[in-house]
Amino acid sequence: MAMDKVSILLLICLFFVLFEGGLGAQDPPVTRVVNITNDLGPRIKLVVHCNFHGKSHDENLGLQTLLFHHSFSHSFKSDDVTPKTRLFCFLWWKNGNDVFDLYNPQRDDPRFASKYSWSIRRKGAYSYDEKNHRWDLLYAWKK
Numbered sequence: 001m002a003m004d005k006v007s008i009l010l011l012i013c014l015f016f017v018l019f020e021g022g023l024g025a026q027d028p029p030v031t032r033v034v035n036i037t038n039d040l041g042p043r044i045k046l047v048v049h050c051n052f053h054g055k056s057h058d059e060n061l062g063l064q065t066l067l068f069h070h071s072f073s074h075s076f077k078s079d080d081v082t083p084k085t086r087l088f089c090f091l092w093w094k095n096g097n098d099v100f101d102l103y104n105p106q107r108d109d110p111r112f113a114s115k116y117s118w119s120i121r122r123k124g125a126y127s128y129d130e131k132n133h134r135w136d137l138l139y140a141w142k143k
Contacts, residue, residue, distance in 0.1 A: 032078050033075045034116045036066075051089075053087075061074060111127070
């Protein structure tokens with residue numbers, strides 16, 4: 001009889017380990033929003049062509065032409081289990097062009113919660129640091 005109580009107790013403990021944050025449990029995907037703003041200057045158009053690579057699908061987001069202080073946003077779901085999720089963009093403007101990851105989970109998830117803001121400027125791509133309330137140059141343009 002005592003053995004049955006111990007077995008039942010072990011089964012209950014195993015159940016909680018497996019289904020309450022232990023083995024096999026994972027957080028639900030988080031909706032992430034990436035925003036890119038043209039801050040290159042008046043009369044300078046920014047042409048953006050982004051590609052999204054996720055766990056379940058790839059998506060070509062097409063060409064976006066952004067006037068000065070105009071923005072483009074894309075939202076998607078991502079979690080810790082799919083660290084290969086990427087959003088990379090080709091950028092063209094008067095006297096310049098480049099390509100970089102707008103979203104890279106290894107770089108961005110520790111810095112942000114779920115909203116990623118980028119300001120495209122003449123020196124490079126600036127990312128907004130919500131914790132310190134400032135714009136940081138994270139990617140300088142190639143010469």
